[in-house]
Structure formats: structure tokens, C-alpha cells
Amino acid sequence: MTVTSFLIFLPAILIGSLLIHLIWPERSALALFLKFSLGIGAGLGISSILFFLSLLIAPGRVNMMAVQLALLVVFIAIVILRERGQAWYRFKSPTLSRLQWGLIGAVLLALVFAILASVNIYNSRPQGAFDAWSIWNRAARFIYRDPQNWRATTSPDLYWGTHADYPLLVPLNVAWGWETLGTETQRVPFAQGLLFTLASFGVMFASVGLTRTSGQASLATFVLICTPFFFETGIGQISDIPVTYFIFAACALIYLYFQLDYAPILMIAGFMAGLSGWSKNEGLLMVAVSVVVLAVTSRKKMFKPFLWYLVGLAIPMAVIVYFKIAFAPPSDLFAGSSHDTLTKIVDFSRYWIILKSLGQETLTFGGWPFSILIGLAVYAVVMYTNIPSDSRMRFFVLAAIILLQLLGYCAIYVITPHDLEWHIGTSLSRLVLQLYPAGVFLLFSSILEPEKIFAQKA
Amino acid sequence: MRLNLKKIFLALLVLAGFFSVVQSWLSTLNLNQGGAAIDAWEARLMPAKKALPIKRGVIGYVGEWDAPGISYAYWDQESEYLLAQYSLAPLILKKGAVEEWNVAVLSEPAFAAWQKANQGKFEIIPLKHNVYLFHRLANP
Numbered sequence: 001m002t003v004t005s006f007l008i009f010l011p012a013i014l015i016g017s018l019l020i021h022l023i024w025p026e027r028s029a030l031a032l033f034l035k036f037s038l039g040i041g042a043g044l045g046i047s048s049i050l051f052f053l054s055l056l057i058a059p060g061r062v063n064m065m066a067v068q069l070a071l072l073v074v075f076i077a078i079v080i081l082r083e084r085g086q087a088w089y090r091f092k093s094p095t096l097s098r099l100q101w102g103l104i105g106a107v108l109l110a111l112v113f114a115i116l117a118s119v120n121i122y123n124s125r126p127q128g129a130f131d132a133w134s135i136w137n138r139a140a141r142f143i144y145r146d147p148q149n150w151r152a153t154t155s156p157d158l159y160w161g162t163h164a165d166y167p168l169l170v171p172l173n174v175a176w177g178w179e180t181l182g183t184e185t186q187r188v189p190f191a192q193g194l195l196f197t198l199a200s201f202g203v204m205f206a207s208v209g210l211t212r213t214s215g216q217a218s219l220a221t222f223v224l225i226c227t228p229f230f231f232e233t234g235i236g237q238i239s240d241i242p243v244t245y246f247i248f249a250a251c252a253l254i255y256l257y258f259q260l261d262y263a264p265i266l267m268i269a270g271f272m273a274g275l276s277g278w279s280k281n282e283g284l285l286m287v288a289v290s291v292v293v294l295a296v297t298s299r300k301k302m303f304k305p306f307l308w309y310l311v312g313l314a315i316p317m318a319v320i321v322y323f324k325i326a327f328a329p330p331s332d333l334f335a336g337s338s339h340d341t342l343t344k345i346v347d348f349s350r351y352w353i354i355l356k357s358l359g360q361e362t363l364t365f366g367g368w369p370f371s372i373l374i375g376l377a378v379y380a381v382v383m384y385t386n387i388p389s390d391s392r393m394r395f396f397v398l399a400a401i402i403l404l405q406l407l408g409y410c411a412i413y414v415i416t417p418h419d420l421e422w423h424i425g426t427s428l429s430r431l432v433l434q435l436y437p438a439g440v441f442l443l444f445s446s447i448l449e450p451e452k453i454f455a456q457k458a
Numbered sequence: 459m460r461l462n463l464k465k466i467f468l469a470l471l472v473l474a475g476f477f478s479v480v481q482s483w484l485s486t487l488n489l490n491q492g493g494a495a496i497d498a499w500e501a502r503l504m505p506a507k508k509a510l511p512i513k514r515g516v517i518g519y520v521g522e523w524d525a526p527g528i529s530y531a532y533w534d535q536e537s538e539y540l541l542a543q544y545s546l547a548p549l550i551l552k553k554g555a556v557e558e559w560n561v562a563v564l565s566e567p568a569f570a571a572w573q574k575a576n577q578g579k580f581e582i583i584p585l586k587h588n589v590y591l592f593h594r595l596a597n598p
Contacts (some may be wrong), residue, residue, distance in 0.1 A: 113483045120486035125493040134540040141547035226475035228482035
């Protein structure tokens with residue numbers, strides 16, 4: 001059952017990977033690995049949208065596996081037709097130095113420990129974290145157990161703590177996974193969570209590898225794998241790692257666009273940003289922030305690439321907007337009156353509480369034996385190298401997205417109708433986590449690589 | 459000197475990473491079976507699910523917070539309510555005995571207090587392990 005719980009997602013992953021390959025036909029080993037890692041998220045996003053559409057058209061039991069296999073055959077045929085006569089003979093496996101092999105070995109060893117820890121946590125609590133059963137798998141049960149009446153999962157009669165307004169990417173995949181296997185096994189949400197976690201490691205390795213070196217890619221991935229809070233959240237069967245993955249994937253692709261100057265990459269970035277909004281409401285903030293930052297940037301000779309980004313956003317955003325308008329009850333975060341909201345905005349003690357909590361989170365985030373955020377800041381100072389002038393634009397665009405996203409989270413805390421300290425206590429670490437891989441990516445894309453450190457002579 | 463400092467920092471990062479991930483793995487070796495409590499809760503509510511004549515729609519949920527004069531731990535009650543919602547999906551659970559059919563999870567004193575306050579309003583169907591079904595007899 002464990003293996004089949006992973007295998008059921010394979011057609012979706014292949015569909016996602018092939019779609020990305022059709023948009024971005026680069027054939028280097030790292031690009032192919034990046035496209036496979038992106039294909040995991042894109043495929044799971046596509047499968048959830050397909051299931052959502054099928055439930056809209058004909059509510060009831062759907063053989064999603066057959067739908068996906070049919071779509072996969074179509075994609076394989078298109079790719080084969082397009083790849084005929086292409087220069088695959090240019091494909092070369094990369095040549096690595098001993099240092100690079102050593103760092104890749106460290107990544108693999110760390111990965112073994114992370115996976116072993118994940119399996120132990122799953123065995124101890126197969127139902128996942130508190131939010132897994134109270135929100136995400138609760139929604140999946142509504143859809144799987146009564147697909148004809150699946151809209152009940154968004155009923156305004158549901159208690160606010162079940163968050164009936166949350167988007168459905170994760171629960172829809174769990175529901176069709178159960179339908180495919182014919183049983184409500186916890187291994188399906190576990191498999192989905194682990195896939196998103198591993199895909200995040202893959203995107204980190206391949207994207208830093210493309211922007212810098214294999215050694216730097218290994219270090220960045222190593223840092224992410226060795227952050228216990230990251231993989232513990234990943235197997236918790238909640239949507240925080242999917243939204244983290246999509247935010248990170250969109251950020252890495254935006255950065256890659258500026259480096260490679262290939263506009264269709266922005267279409268994939270837009271699709272990923274849109275799927276972040278289909279995973280969790282925080283993703284909608286990512287959509288808004290990224291559009292604003294790219295719109296401002298687009299005033300300087302990148303209007304057409306910006307349109308590519310909007311094209312990528314279009315399908316997931318259409319689904320989200322329809323879901324929010326037609327089904328989702330109002331969010332608990334905006335339940336206060338405008339007078340209450342204004343009172344909170346001018347209450348400066350709230351800002352102080354938020355700042356203090358952010359400071360504390362900086363010290364404790366991630367589960368390392370020391371503050372990894374401060375540790376990485378010190379590491380960045382020691383490894384500082386001048387950012388070349390042609391790299392500054394992408395650095396500042398990504399830094400602006402991350403910073404604005406963080407400010408957006410803080411703004412929500414300012415106006416939250418819930419008890420502020422309770423709200424911060426139950427969510428801040430996960431919000432920081434959502435920006436952590438993008439931050440690690442930006443850092444390791446901007447500092448001195450290990451290859452250069454060991455190549456220089458004292 | 460500066461180059462050595464960089465090498466030392468790189469080595470420290472790798473060592474600290476291994477320490478972090480190995481420590482994390484070690485801490486998971488003897489985890490308690492937290493999931494067993496959720497399984498037990500689901501099993502406890504299964505007879506109620508089977509006994510309910512409706513399989514979709516809205517039912518009420520009665521917890522200790524509905525029993526007058528009974529002290530309770532708010533977060534325990536909140537968790538039990540969410541667990542009941544998870545267990546009984548796709549039924550929708552509203553707080554209180556507000557629907558025709560209501561599921562109750564009450565300790566003996568809480569049940570006695572609740573029954574005293576709602577005499578004659580509900581048909582009470584006792585199940586095992588302090589779980590009850592309350593069927594509204596007439597609109598209050």
C-alpha cells in the first residue's frame with residue numbers, strides 16, 4: 001500500500017514534467033532535473049484542478065487515474081513529435097570534482113536521516129499534525145465519502161476552526177488518491193506531503209545549480225534538508241509545505257528568467273504562483289506581491305515577459321476566483337468590522353508584539369541547535385562577494401518579493417480578529433517557513449561558492 | 459587567514475547540519491503513539507455514526523461546554539469537537555443541541571447537568587463510552 005500510495009501520483013508528475021518540458025525545452029542534466037522537480041508540483045496542481053472541474057461538471061465518483069493516463073498519453077505523443085530530430089546527443093552528464101562529490105554525498109546522507117525521521121514521525125502519528133485532520137483531511141473526507149455532495153466541505157455551517165474557505169489542492173488530491181486505491185489510507189496524504197518535501201529539495205538543488213555551481217547547490221539543499229521543522233511539517237499532511245514549495249518554485253523561476261532571459265520560464269513561474277494560491281490562502285498574497293513587483297519591473301523593458309507571467313497565472317487564478325466566489329464561505333480573518341480593523345491599525349502595541357515575536361522566531365526557527373537564520377546571516381557576511389551588475393536586478397526582484405510577502409503576513413497579524421498572541425503563536429513559525437526556501441535560494445545564489453573557496457590559495 | 463576563515467565556516471555549517479538532522483532523527487526513535495488517541499476517538503464515535511438516520515447534512519454537537527455548571531478545559535473541548543467533526547464527516551457538526559439530531563460526548567456529571575436543563579425536549583439514545591444521541595422531540 002505504501003508504494004502504491006506514491007505510484008498513483010506518477011502519471012500526474014509525468015504530465016507536469018512533460019508540460020514544463022514543452023514550455024521550456026532546455027536539455028541539460030540540471031534543467032531536466034529541475035523540470036522533474038517542478039513537474040511534481042505542477043502535476044499535482046493539474047490533477048487537483050482536473051478533479052475539481054470534473055466535480056463541478058458531474059458531481060460523483062470519477063476515475064481520475066483513467067483521466068490522467070489518457071492525458072499522459074496525449075502529452076507523451078506531443079513530446080515525442082516535438083523531440084524528433086532534436087539534438088539529444090549534446091546531452092552530457094556533468095563532470096564533478098572531489099569536493100562536489102563530497103558535498104553531494106553529504107546531501108544524500110542528510111536525506112537518509114531526514115527520511116528515517118519522517119517515517120518514525122508518520123508511524124507515531126499517521127493522521128498527521130493537528131491541522132491535517134481538523135482542516136485538510138477533514139475536507140478530503142467530505143469529498144471522498146460523499147462526492148455527489150462535495151460542496152458540503154465549504155458549507156458556512158462548518159465551524160470556523162475547520163477553515164471551510166481554504167483552497168482545495170491538497171484535499172482534492174487526497175480524495176482522488178483514496179478513490180483510486182479504494183480505501184481511506186493515511187499513506188496517501190503522507191505520500192503527497194513527502195513528494196512536495198522531496199520536490200522542494202530537488203528544486204533547490206537544480207535551481208542553485210543552474211544559477212551557480214553544483215557545490216553551492218549541494219550546500220543550499222543540505223541546509224534545507226537539515227532543517228528539521230521543514231521535513232516535519234512536510235510529513236504533517238498539511239498544506240504549508242505545498243504552499244512553501246509553490247512560492248519557492250515561482251521565486252526560483254523568476255530569478256532564472258532574469259538569468260537566462262527566456263520569457264516562457266515566467267509562464268511556468270506564474271503557473272506555480274497561481275498554484276500557491278490554490279494550496280493555501282497565503283499563496284494569494286504571493287500572487288498579488290509577485291504581480292506588483294513584476295509590474296513595477298516591467299516598466300523597464302520587460303512588458304512582454306510580464307504578460308507570459310500573467311498567462312501562467314490565468315488557469316489557477318480562474319479556478320481560485322470561481323472557488324472563492326461560488327463556494328468558499330468568508331474567511332475568519334476578515335470577520336471584523338471596518339471600525340475594529342481601523343482601531344487595530346492605529347494600535348501600535350500590536351506592531352510591537354509582532355516585531356518582538358519575529359525577533360523571537362529568528363532565534364528559534366527551524367529546529368537547529370542554534371539560530372539558523374542568524375547563522376546563515378553570519379555565513380553570508382563571511383562568504384560575501386560582490387554581486388555582479390547584471391545579477392543585481394534578479395537579486396532585488398526576489399528580495400522585494402520575499403520582503404513584501406513577509407510584510408503582508410505582518411499586516412494580516414495587525415488586523416486579525418483573533419487574539420493576536422494566540423494567532424502568532426499558532427502560525428508564525430509556519431509563515432517564516434513559507435519564505436525560508438526562497439530565502440535560502442537567494443542567499444546561496446548570491447554568495448561565494450565552495451569551489452572558489454577551495455580553489456583560491458591562501 | 460580570511461580564506462581559512464571561510465573554510466572553517468563552511469565546515470562548521472556542514473557539521474552543524476549533520477548534528478541537526480541526526481539529533482532530529484534520534485528524537486523520533488521513541489516517539490509515543492500519538493495517533494492511537496485519534497483512532498480511539500474515531501472508534502468511540504463510530505456507533506453514533508451508524509445509529510444516526512441521516513448520512514449528510516447538519517447535526518448538533520453537545521460537549522461539556524453545553525452542560526450548565528460543569529467546569530471544562532476549553533482547548534480539550536475544542537479539540538474533541540474538531541475530532542468529532544473529522545470522525546463524522548461528511549456530516550456537518552454545529553455547536554450545541556441545535557438540530558433535530560445531535561451527538562453528545564459528556565462525562566456522567568455533565569450528562570446529568572445537561573439532562574436536568576433539557577428535560578422533555580429530547581429523546582436520549584445512550585451509546586457506549588459516554589456518547590449519546592439526542593433526538594429533538596419538539597421545537598423549544
